[in-house]
Amino acid sequence: MLNQTNLLIPESELLFSEAAQYLKVEDITLLRNAYAFGQGAHLGQFRRSGEPYIAHPIAVARILGTLRLDAPTLIAALLHDVVEDTDISKAEISERFGEAVAELVDGVSKLAKIEFQTQEEAQAENFRKMLMAMARDVRVILIKLADRLHNMRTLDAMLTEKQRSIARETLEIYAPIAHRFGLNNIYQELQELGFRYSFPLRHKVLVKATKAARGNRREVVGKILEAITLKLKEAKLDAEVTGREKHLYSIYMKMVEKHLSFSEVLDIYGFRVIVKDIPSCYVALGALHSLYKPIPGKFKDYIAIPKTNGYQSLHSTLLGPFGIPIEIQIRTVEMHQIAENGVASHWLYKSTDSDFDELHVKTSQWLQSLLETLSGSSDSLEFLEHLKFDLFPGDVFVFTPQGKILTLPRGSTAVDFAYAVHSDVGNCCVAVKINGESAPLRTKLKSGDRVEIVTAPYAKPNPSWLSYVATGRARSSIRHFLKTIQYSESVKLGERMLNQALISFNINPDSITELQWEKLLRDSGVKSKDDFLAELALGKQLPAVIAKKLVAPTESITSDWMTGPITILGNEGLTVQFAKCCRPIPDDDIIGIIKKDSGLIIHTRQCNNIPTNHRNSENFVNVAWGKDITRTFVTSIKVTAINKQGVLARIAAEIAKADSNIDDITMETENDYTHMHFILQVNDRNHLAQVLRGLRHIKDVARIKRNNE
Ligand code: MN
Numbered sequence: 001m002l003n004q005t006n007l008l009i010p011e012s013e014l015l016f017s018e019a020a021q022y023l024k025v026e027d028i029t030l031l032r033n034a035y036a037f038g039q040g041a042h043l044g045q046f047r048r049s050g051e052p053y054i055a056h057p058i059a060v061a062r063i064l065g066t067l068r069l070d071a072p073t074l075i076a077a078l079l080h081d082v083v084e085d086t087d088i089s090k091a092e093i094s095e096r097f098g099e100a101v102a103e104l105v106d107g108v109s110k111l112a113k114i115e116f117q118t119q120e121e122a123q124a125e126n127f128r129k130m131l132m133a134m135a136r137d138v139r140v141i142l143i144k145l146a147d148r149l150h151n152m153r154t155l156d157a158m159l160t161e162k163q164r165s166i167a168r169e170t171l172e173i174y175a176p177i178a179h180r181f182g183l184n185n186i187y188q189e190l191q192e193l194g195f196r197y198s199f200p201l202r203h204k205v206l207v208k209a210t211k212a213a214r215g216n217r218r219e220v221v222g223k224i225l226e227a228i229t230l231k232l233k234e235a236k237l238d239a240e241v242t243g244r245e246k247h248l249y250s251i252y253m254k255m256v257e258k259h260l261s262f263s264e265v266l267d268i269y270g271f272r273v274i275v276k277d278i279p280s281c282y283v284a285l286g287a288l289h290s291l292y293k294p295i296p297g298k299f300k301d302y303i304a305i306p307k308t309n310g311y312q313s314l315h316s317t318l319l320g321p322f323g324i325p326i327e328i329q330i331r332t333v334e335m336h337q338i339a340e341n342g343v344a345s346h347w348l349y350k351s352t353d354s355d356f357d358e359l360h361v362k363t364s365q366w367l368q369s370l371l372e373t374l375s376g377s378s379d380s381l382e383f384l385e386h387l388k389f390d391l392f393p394g395d396v397f398v399f400t401p402q403g404k405i406l407t408l409p410r411g412s413t414a415v416d417f418a419y420a421v422h423s424d425v426g427n428c429c430v431a432v433k434i435n436g437e438s439a440p441l442r443t444k445l446k447s448g449d450r451v452e453i454v455t456a457p458y459a460k461p462n463p464s465w466l467s468y469v470a471t472g473r474a475r476s477s478i479r480h481f482l483k484t485i486q487y488s489e490s491v492k493l494g495e496r497m498l499n500q501a502l503i504s505f506n507i508n509p510d511s512i513t514e515l516q517w518e519k520l521l522r523d524s525g526v527k528s529k530d531d532f533l534a535e536l537a538l539g540k541q542l543p544a545v546i547a548k549k550l551v552a553p554t555e556s557i558t559s560d561w562m563t564g565p566i567t568i569l570g571n572e573g574l575t576v577q578f579a580k581c582c583r584p585i586p587d588d589d590i591i592g593i594i595k596k597d598s599g600l601i602i603h604t605r606q607c608n609n610i611p612t613n614h615r616n617s618e619n620f621v622n623v624a625w626g627k628d629i630t631r632t633f634v635t636s637i638k639v640t641a642i643n644k645q646g647v648l649a650r651i652a653a654e655i656a657k658a659d660s661n662i663d664d665i666t667m668e669t670e671n672d673y674t675h676m677h678f679i680l681q682v683n684d685r686n687h688l689a690q691v692l693r694g695l696r697h698i699k700d701v702a703r704i705k706r707n708n709e
Contacts, residue, residue: 027071076104107140167197182342244270292318419474494533501543567626582607586684592621
């Protein structure tokens with residue numbers, strides 16, 4: 001009778017009346033509003049089955065209603081496809097139904113966008129983790145699972161090819177997630193449906209075989225049930241006893257994994273006993289062990305040592321009448337709830353208002369209860385660590401162009417990704433495309449990003465990467481590379497500096513013998529000639545001092561400071577730096593200063609930071625620009641212009657016209673004038689002069705000056 005009445009009530013009304021059993025009146029009103037809103041949004045859309053689209057969100061909300069989830073979850077379930085499939089924005093949902101609902105809908109929409117592509121099984125676990133990391137709120141996962149469950153229930157409407165791929169994804173990704181969260185009912189059903197559509201033929205055969213077998217078994221099951229019930233009554237236990245039918249997928253998996261025949265798998269009868277408290281569980285166990293003999297080695301106490309998802313029960317296999325094995329599960333009502341609904345069991349019967357973040361309170365309640373029940377078992381603790389990290393993610397999961405998933409710590413950048421792929425990729429990366437669009441290498445990655453690194457064979461790691469990489473792997477690879485390259489560059493530069501110093505003393509560098517070197521190394525305690533030259537370049541030793549030591553340790557000789565300058569090409573790498581105070585460019589008159597531990601620093605000779613008596617100091621090195629310089633240099637100029645609209649734009653245009661780039665601008669205003677400091681890229685003095693000429697033509701420019709000249 002009841003069922004017939006139900007058929008006449010629209011699905012939406014069923015949802016409201018089911019929800020009214022545990023939600024407040026105000027919540028039901030909100031739910032009705034969400035329904036009306038969702039129906040309007042999806043109006044004119046239909047499912048493949050021909051039903052109006054809104055039937056799907058209602059069904060999803062009803063599934064979550066059976067788990068007794070809170071009002072925001074049910075409302076979000078009603079609206080879960082609205083952002084993805086209609087014009088409604090997240091902002092509009094937030095305005096109408098609050099931020100919490102909007103966040104949930106947004107979370108589900110984001111999950112809908114990523115697609116599981118690879119066939120590799122190892123990737124499935126990463127993919128599950130990625131889903132959980134992206135979801136952040138456990139309720140997003142619950143909505144997603146309910147969504148998947150309803151889609152599986154209505155899979156008949158899909159094309160066969162599509163059915164198989166969705167079913168496979170369900171078995172590999174969603175069923176294990178449901179299992180991990182202890183959502184047993186959803187887990188079982190996802191598995192059954194996944195099995196049915198993945199292996200339609202095997203499924204059909206098994207359905208037929210079990211139907212036949214169960215018909216034969218009915219009488220036996222009834223007898224055993226009666227015997228068990230009677231025995232428990234004798235033990236004065238208030239117990240609920242049910243026969244358990246094995247699920248098809250678990251029969252199938254047992255046949256596949258344990259190489260058992262169908263009758264071997266099916267020839268086991270399952271019963272479940274639910275009692276009121278833990279002591280009763282053990283009393284019931286004792287009673288049943290006296291009824292039928294237990295099979296040795298088959299008893300498992302999951303009450304004392306729960307399974308990793310919090311599952312608790314006593315399991316025992318008994319030898320029943322006619323020698324049939326009987327599997328028994330004994331648990332309390334509370335354990336049964338957790339066994340069926342896992343993480344969702346903490347939403348049960350709780351609808352009190354709370355100022356706390358509900359998600360965190362409830363999830364940590366679950367974690368806490370797991371911690372208590374699992375204490376003492378070490379792999380369980382490890383599981384919990386994983387779970388925490390899944391729910392409150394510390395990692396991001398990103399795709400390679402091949403669809404492989406890489407796990408990186410939160411805050412990782414494109415450079416970290418490049419080094420995670422391979423150190424050669426890291427060392428040669430020049431650019432990155434994230435989700436098909438160019439982005440700076442320093443961009444922080446988000447879960448679900450598809451990352452493609454662009455490399456160039458000549459490229460080298462940039463020291464500035466060290467300021468933003470997040471992984472130890474990237475950091476140490478960059479350091480290692482810089483160190484190696486810096487060393488070889490330093491050795492070369494050190495040799496040039498020493499040769500120059502020798503020449504300034506009128507000594508031919510080729511005349512220095514191995515013996516002279518050996519003595520120098522012995523005296524200074526440095527291991528090799530290369531090490532010594534590298535130290536020289538880094539300013540730890542002074543070339544003039546060493547030149548003297550090499551040739552005439554005691555004699556005092558005077559040098560001709562100006563002889564044999566070291567040529568600078570700008571490709572010396574990290575060992576030669578250009579001073580930021582004067583920013584020298586080719587054709588500038590330059591001078592080198594050896595700075596302890598940093599190496600050779602090039603200034604313009606006019607620079608205010610250069611003392612005038614430099615010729616007498618051993619820290620100074622004679623340097624000159626080489627020919628054939630191919631790179632650009634940065635220099636800084638100060639432009640003073642009248643405060644007028646559009647001046648900066650005209651200046652920038654002139655700079656561009658002269659083929660120069662602006663690296664940086666800072667400005668300060670003084671009365672009617674603005675002082676603009678530009679850092680420009682130029683080839684040499686000639687190029688700079690060309691830029692300045694262009695700027696002088698601008699009417700409102702009052703003064704132009706190169707800085708520190
Ligand atoms: Mn959906």
